[in-house]
Amino acid sequence: MDEEALTKDLISRISNDFEILREVDGFHQFYEQSVRIDLVLKAKPHLIEQGFTNEWFGIECKWVTGVLKQTSKTTRLVWQSITYAQSLFNINGSWEKLRFVAVYTPPHLESSIEANLTRLLELGHYGCVGRFHFYKHYQGWCIRFVKVYASTNGELYISQPQLPKIRAGSV
Template sequence: MAERSLKDRILNNLSEDFEVLEEVLGYHPIYESRLRIDILLRAKPHLVAEGFTGEWFGVECKWVEGAAGQTSKISRLVWQSITYAQSTFEVLGESVRPRFVAVFTPDRLEQSIDRHLATLLGVGLYGCVGRLYFYRDGSWGIKFANIYGRSSPEGYYVKANQLPKIRAGSV
């Protein structure tokens, strides 16, 4: 499988709850670099009413398979996502900084790679980077240190205090 399958899963499973933009061009002000994020999402009104942020946020997809060479790939994914959270993207004629960026990988990572990703996301939290995942029933979840938001057959769960604070310098 490939990264395209990850993007398709997001498009198919999140478009009911989020506005979805693919391959959005942006700019990193510190490194003065042009870049492109896989997906930008913004909660639709019914989800904002449940407490989910109404700001745009990013999702960066990475196909990861096995263990060989994947530690480096996961490290680069988290760094890439941190820099995306610091960047601005062109959305409908406006320059938008994502509120956070969530990484999205295949469901079943090799155990050592999954542990490595969890460790890196402990630091990523301070750069407003979390993880997007899907449950077996197709419901979605976004997690930082704890679950920020999720869907379920019964509705939505949003814990606004789990959305990371914007931080710079001493935290």
């Protein structure tokens, strides 16, 4: 599998729950640099009615396998996602800030790579970056920051307090 296949597989598994836009162009105002995120999503009404945010959010997909050069790859993935969370994106002709960005990687990363990504996402949380993953055997999806924000493992679960706060400066 590669990054394109990983992204297509993700889309096929979540399209019942989310509106999905691919390869969305954006702009980082501070760095005055164009960016492009893999996916921009918005919850469908059945999730919003249960308390899921009604705002657009992003997912950045990365194919990660083995150990060689993967620590650097996951570090860059988290930084990339932090800058995306700070950017504006052209969504249906309107420039909008995403509510958060989640990273998506294949399951079962090497233990050292998984540990590195987990540590990086502890910092990423302060930049509104979390992780999107599936439960074992793809029995539901989960969006996690420090703790689970939303999941469909059996039934829909949403914890509003886990949605990260917008932060700048001292936290």
